[in-house]
Amino acid sequence: xxxxxxxxxxxxxxxxxxxxxxxxxxxxxxxxxxxxxxxxxxxxxxxxxxxxxxxxxxxxxxxxxxxxxxxxxxxxxxxxxxxxxxxxxxxxxxxxxxxxxxxxxxxxxxxxxxxxxxxxxxxxxxxxxxxxxxxxxxxxxxxxxxxxxxxxxxxxxxxxxxxxxxxxxxxxxxxxxxxxxxxxxxxxxxxxxxxxxxxxxxxxxxxxxxxxxxxxxxxxxxxxxxxxxxxxxxxxxxxxxxxxxxxxxxxxxxxxxxxxxxxxxxxxxxxxxxxxxxxxxxxxxxxxxxxxxxxxxxxxxxxxxxxxxxxxxxxxxxxxxxxx
Amino acid sequence: xxxxxxxxxxxxxxxxxxxxxxxxxxxxxxxxxxxxxxxxxxxxxxxxxxxxxxxxxxxxxxxxxxxxxxxxxxxxxxxxxxxxxxxxxxxxxxxxxxxxxxxxxxxxxxxxxxxxxxxxxxxxxxxxxxxxxxxxxxxxxxxxxxxxxxxxxxxxxxxxxxxxxxxxxxxxxxxxxxxxxxxxxxxxxxxxxxxxxxxxxxxxxxxxxxxxxxxxxxxxxxxxxxxxxxxxxxxxxxxxxxxxxxxxxxxxxxxxxxxxxxxxxxxxxxxxxxxxxxxxxxxxxxxxxxxxxxxxxxxxxxxxxxxxxxxxxxxxxxxxxxxx
Ligand SMILES: CC(C)[C@H](C(=O)O)[C@@H](O)C(=O)O
Ligand SMILES: CC(C)[C@H](C(=O)O)[C@@H](O)C(=O)O
Numbered sequence: 342x343x344x345x346x347x348x349x350x351x352x353x354x355x356x357x358x359x360x361x362x363x364x365x366x367x368x369x370x371x372x373x374x375x376x377x378x379x380x381x382x383x384x385x386x387x388x389x390x391x392x393x394x395x396x397x398x399x400x401x402x403x404x405x406x407x408x409x410x411x412x413x414x415x416x417x418x419x420x421x422x423x424x425x426x427x428x429x430x431x432x433x434x435x436x437x438x439x440x441x442x443x444x445x446x447x448x449x450x451x452x453x454x455x456x457x458x459x460x461x462x463x464x465x466x467x468x469x470x471x472x473x474x475x476x477x478x479x480x481x482x483x484x485x486x487x488x489x490x491x492x493x494x495x496x497x498x499x500x501x502x503x504x505x506x507x508x509x510x511x512x513x514x515x516x517x518x519x520x521x522x523x524x525x526x527x528x529x530x531x532x533x534x535x536x537x538x539x540x541x542x543x544x545x546x547x548x549x550x551x552x553x554x555x556x557x558x559x560x561x562x563x564x565x566x567x568x569x570x571x572x573x574x575x576x577x578x579x580x581x582x583x584x585x586x587x588x589x590x591x592x593x594x595x596x597x598x599x600x601x602x603x604x605x606x607x608x609x610x611x612x613x614x615x616x617x618x619x620x621x622x623x624x625x626x627x628x629x630x631x632x633x634x635x636x637x638x639x640x641x642x643x644x645x646x647x648x649x650x651x652x653x654x655x656x657x658x659x660x661x662x663x664x665x
Numbered sequence: 666x667x668x669x670x671x672x673x674x675x676x677x678x679x680x681x682x683x684x685x686x687x688x689x690x691x692x693x694x695x696x697x698x699x700x701x702x703x704x705x706x707x708x709x710x711x712x713x714x715x716x717x718x719x720x721x722x723x724x725x726x727x728x729x730x731x732x733x734x735x736x737x738x739x740x741x742x743x744x745x746x747x748x749x750x751x752x753x754x755x756x757x758x759x760x761x762x763x764x765x766x767x768x769x770x771x772x773x774x775x776x777x778x779x780x781x782x783x784x785x786x787x788x789x790x791x792x793x794x795x796x797x798x799x800x801x802x803x804x805x806x807x808x809x810x811x812x813x814x815x816x817x818x819x820x821x822x823x824x825x826x827x828x829x830x831x832x833x834x835x836x837x838x839x840x841x842x843x844x845x846x847x848x849x850x851x852x853x854x855x856x857x858x859x860x861x862x863x864x865x866x867x868x869x870x871x872x873x874x875x876x877x878x879x880x881x882x883x884x885x886x887x888x889x890x891x892x893x894x895x896x897x898x899x900x901x902x903x904x905x906x907x908x909x910x911x912x913x914x915x916x917x918x919x920x921x922x923x924x925x926x927x928x929x930x931x932x933x934x935x936x937x938x939x940x941x942x943x944x945x946x947x948x949x950x951x952x953x954x955x956x957x958x959x960x961x962x963x964x965x966x967x968x969x970x971x972x973x974x975x976x977x978x979x980x981x982x983x984x985x986x987x988x989x
Contacts, residue, residue: 416831444768444868460801465835471806473835477784477799505882507740511789511797537889544768544868544893558829565861566890569868 343372344621347403349396351381351418353595355409357603358610361657362407365611366618368661369626376403380418381411381595391417400588401425405617408590409610415594422588423456428581429486431456431560432494432616433592435567435577440639441647445570448547452567453494454560455487455516456581461557479512479556481519488523490582491554499530500552503539503559516556540566568592575646576638578612580620589617599645603652606644608634611660633663667696668945671727673720675705675742677919679733681927682934685981686731689935690942692985693950700727704742705735705919715741724912725749729941732914733934739918746912747780752905753810755780755884756818756940757916759891759901764963765971769894772871776891777818778884779811779840780905785881803836803880805843812847814906815878823854824876827863827883840880864890892916899970900962902936904944913941923969927976930968932958935984957987 346366350359366373378396385391391414400406400422411418423431431454437443464476491500502520506513517533524531534542536559543550543563547570555563568574577592591609599605611634618627637659643649644656651659670690674683690697702720709715715738724730724746735742747755755778761767788800815824826844830837841857848855858866860883867874867887871894879887892898901916915933923929935958942951961983967973968980975983 420832460829460833465833467835467839471804473803473839475801475803475833475836477801479797479799481795505784505885508744508882509784509789509799511791512799515791515797537885540864540886540890541893541898544890545897558832561829561861562864562886566864566868569865573869574865 343374344405345374345376345403346617347399347406348375348377349380349400349406349408349422350377351409351595352383352412353410353597353600354605355381355411355595357600357605357653358591358607359407359409361607361653362610362614364657365630365660365664366614368664371623371626380422382414385414392421397421397425401586403586405586405621406588407610407614407617408588410591410593410595412595412597419590420461423581426581426583426586426588428456428583428588429483430454430490430582432580432582433560433564433577435564435571437571438576438635438638440641441572441576443570443572445544445547448567448570450543450547450550450567451494451552452560452564453487453491453500453552453554454564455483455555455557457557458483459557477509477512479516481515484516484519485523487554488520491520491552492524492527492529495552496527496529498551499524500554501550502531502533503536503553503555503563504533505536505559507535513556520554536563539563543567544570564592573646574609575606576608576612578609578616580613580616582620587617587620589613589620603654604645605653606646607653607657608638611657629664630660633660636663667698668729669698669700669727670941671723671730672699672701673704673724673730673732673746674701675733675919676707676736677734677921677924678929679705679735679919681924681929681977682915682931683731683733685931685977686934686938688981689954689984689988690938692988695947695950704746706738709738716745721745721749725910727910729910729945730912731938731941732912734915734917734919736919736921743914744785747905750905750907750910750912752780752907752912753807754778754814754906756904756906757884757888757901759888759895761895762900762959762962764965765896765900767894767896769868769871772891772894774867774871774874774891775818775876776884776888777811777815777824777876777878778888779807779879779881781881782807783881801833801836803840805839808840808843809847811878812844815844815876816848816851816853819876820851820853822875823848824878825874826855826857827860827877827879827887828857829860829883831859837880844878860887863887867891868894888916897970898933899930900932900936902933902940904937904940906944911941911944913937913944927978928969929977930970931977931981932962935981953988954984957984960987
């Protein structure tokens with residue numbers, strides 16, 4: 342069966358790294374039907390809407406979506422796209438690679454970030470000129486869904502729950518307790534850490550952590566922190582996983598300083614495509630792409646952000662060469 | 666005039682590092698009236714209350730308070746003590762010191778953390794068995810107070826506002842806009858950064874930041890992250906500053922693994938005492954203590970956490986020796 346893939350390059354280097362990922366996917370022995378649609382600053386400028394209805398509907402019905410990046414409109418694009426596929430978990434591996442400078446080369450983490458609620462649930466109000474409020478929502482249901490996923494993902498090694506339940510007793514307390522309950526039911530080892538203490542300890546010794554399960558904003562910040570330990574956002578892929586569909590995106594942004602020059606590092610987009618392959622059940626191809634990307638990271642060629650002088654196309658072809 | 670100092674050693678190594686700070690203060694040519702009161706796990710076990718009314722009242726009327734650490738009851742102790750002095754800013758320097766291993770030796774940051782609201786305002790509810798909510802509060806008033814302080818603190822160099830206003834548009838939006846308005850009125854240079862991007866960039870290059878103004882929880886997590894870059898929580902002092910009083914505390918906890926052995930590192934408590942001296946108007950003594958502590962960090966003796974074998978008392982005496 343042909344997999345229907347919606348492609349949303351978006352703005353800036355999204356227009357360069359997403360086509361690179363498609364080149365790699367087309368080099369595999371799998372039949373895909375690609376459909377490209379618009380989102381981001383450019384389409385907003387042209388039409389007034391950062392996320393056209395057509396794009397949202399395409400993402401909501403495709404098997405999977407490959408997203409690039411959006412500029413100023415990032416939140417207006419990516420948050421509705423996560424909702425469009427009912428994504429309950431954002432999977433964010435943060436790993437240091439041989440051949441790439443990293444502050445902590447021993448970093449090998451995966452964040453499983455709750456993807457529907459917390460402060461992202463979005464109940465905000467400007468009550469008076471002086472007072473604004475935001476209602477953060479945590480439900481047992483969303484915490485359970487995330488925990489079930491975590492128990493499958495980390496069945497053997499277990500996971501750590503990062504939270505701030507000493508202050509957010511009802512909300513993060515419900516999150517932590519629910520996740521631990523599910524882990525216990527599945528006999529999956531789980532421990533807990535305060536999110537502020539995690540921020541210190543992951544710098545001091547990242548090897549003490551492995552899979553980290555977090556509320557939404559905590560996952561946002563702590564995974565970006567881990568990106569700093571492995572050398573920046575440039576290499577990190579991510580998967581917004583829903584029950585039937587997913588949106589796969591590099592963690593980096595539009596990189597306006599280098600956009601249009603053909604030198605953007607395609608690594609994060611290629612690794613996001615590999616996560617998409619795995620989600621779609623093409624495990625061996627997912628592994629092949631990952632191995633090829635790791636080989637190129639280790640031996641080159643490298644784009645300028647990694648100290649090399651190769652173009653996006655040269656790196657992409659080097660990956661494709663390793664696939665055959 | 667005699668300064669009235671309330672002393673709250675609390676639990677664990679709080680009982681060791683706070684007396685060390687008092688020894689240093691007593692070596693100065695200033696008259697203090699110290700009054701020691703209880704708080705924390707031990708007094709809770711004995712009396713049922715982690716924060717006796719007597720302690721809260723003593724802190725609320727003293728010129729300043731030197732606090733050590735509390736264990737499980739930390740939130741029940743420190744949050745009410747911050748309120749007792751109407752502390753609107755938590756000042757958290759995170760600096761790497763010559764002589765101490767640091768992941769990023771060039772780190773020299775000061776966090777000015779909003780200290781009254783955000784998720785700490787504490788309006789939480791368990792609505793049903795499945796749903797819990799927390800109402801995060803941001804006011805113009807609290808943001809202004811913090812910003813006025815920041816403008817005095819960083820009048821020359823300016824500051825960076827860390828926020829997440831792309832998601833928390835009304836609340837962090839109000840925070841960011843208000844702080845920028847005040848900076849503009851005072852002609853203090855100010856820029857902004859998303860808190861997740863800050864987490865990445867501070868790892869990659871901490872020297873690009875200086876004074877960082879944050880909402881409450883952001884300041885908690887980002888300053889602990891910076892602690893990881895300078896070698897751990899062990900060295901970081903902090904000041905909870907109110908309009909008339911303050912509570913000064915090391916950022917570290919009770920360190921149950923080494924408590925009672927007389928080898929706790931007193932640095933953070935001594936630097937907190939120096940911040941207290943400055944708050945009380947004893948600027949030259951504050952500087953003298955800071956310089957003495959930095960000298961000992963650079964030349965030793967060092968406690969075991971820094972690879973040495975000195976006791977708390979030996980380090981404290983080495984600091985006192987440098988004062989005279
Ligand atoms: C753009 C923004 C809304 C988004 C988020 O906060 O989730 C981004 O930071 C991310 O992590 O994908
Ligand atoms: C103990 C806890 C409530 C406290 C906080 O979150 O403020 C601590 O982490 C701190 O930073 O002083």
